[in-house]
Amino acid sequence: MQVKDIMTRKLVTVGFDDSLETVKQIFDNVRIHHLLVVEDGELFGILSDRDLLKAISPNLGTTFETLKDRATLNKHVHQIMSRDLVSLGAEASVAEAIGIFNARSISCIPILDAQRKPVGVLSWRDIMRALVERPAEFTELLRSLS
Numbered sequence: 122m123q124v125k126d127i128m129t130r131k132l133v134t135v136g137f138d139d140s141l142e143t144v145k146q147i148f149d150n151v152r153i154h155h156l157l158v159v160e161d162g163e164l165f166g167i168l169s170d171r172d173l174l175k176a177i178s179p180n181l182g183t184t185f186e187t188l189k190d191r192a193t194l195n196k197h198v199h200q201i202m203s204r205d206l207v208s209l210g211a212e213a214s215v216a217e218a219i220g221i222f223n224a225r226s227i228s229c230i231p232i233l234d235a236q237r238k239p240v241g242v243l244s245w246r247d248i249m250r251a252l253v254e255r256p257a258e259f260t261e262l263l264r265s266l267s
Contacts, residue, residue, distance in 0.1 A: 122258050124218055125211035127251040128232050128241035134159040135168065135198050142194035144173055154246075155229045157239050158202045164231055164239045166202035176201045208233045211240060215251070216262055218243055 134157045135144060147156060148170050158166035178190035207221055208231045218230055222245055232241035252259045 122215045122251075122255075122262055123211065124209055124213045124215060124230075124232055124243050125241070127215065127247050128211070128243045129247055130241045132157055132239055132242065134239075136160055137165070137197065137199040139198045140194060141173060141177055141196045141198070141201070144168060144198060145177065145194060148173060155242060155244065156198075157231060157242065158198055159239065162238050164206065164208070164233065164237070166199075166204050167206065167229065167231065168198055168202045169228065172201050172203065206231060209243070210234070215248065216265060219248065222248075 133147060133151060133153055135147070137158065137160055144156065147153075154170045156168045157164055158168060176196060177193040178186070180186045180190040181193070207225060207227060209218060209221070211232050211234065213232075221227070221230060229242050229244040231239050232243055234240045
């Protein structure tokens with residue numbers, strides 16, 4: 122089984138200078154957990170919903186919110202994005218992706234085409250969904266891993 126068979130193809134991207142307020146609005150309105158940071162079609166980083174939560178004040182939206190709390194939304198994507206990327210091509214095996222997830226503390230892998238442009242994202246959720254939807258193929262995969 123190849124990554125292209127199970128990856129998420131719908132990409133949501135942001136730029137270096139987008140504000141965390143913009144990022145928060147995306148995460149609040151779209152059911153995703155990762156944004157690709159792209160400039161001129163090239164991938165430079167990833168920003169997760171957890172990265173955002175670490176960077177903004179927990180008082181936002183509460184009765185305790187202050188101007189200082191609100192100002193945390195003025196930071197920019199480039200200030201908090203993950204730059205240490207691990208990526209795969211669409212032809213890579215799901216077994217290779219599982220190996221990366223097991224070896225690294227990451228929750229998604231950007232999938233790039235031959236020109237290193239993002240064409241998809243693979244998360245452990247994609248793998249779990251495929252496991253449920255395509256159990257026979259995963260039985261073969263598990264045999265090959267042992």
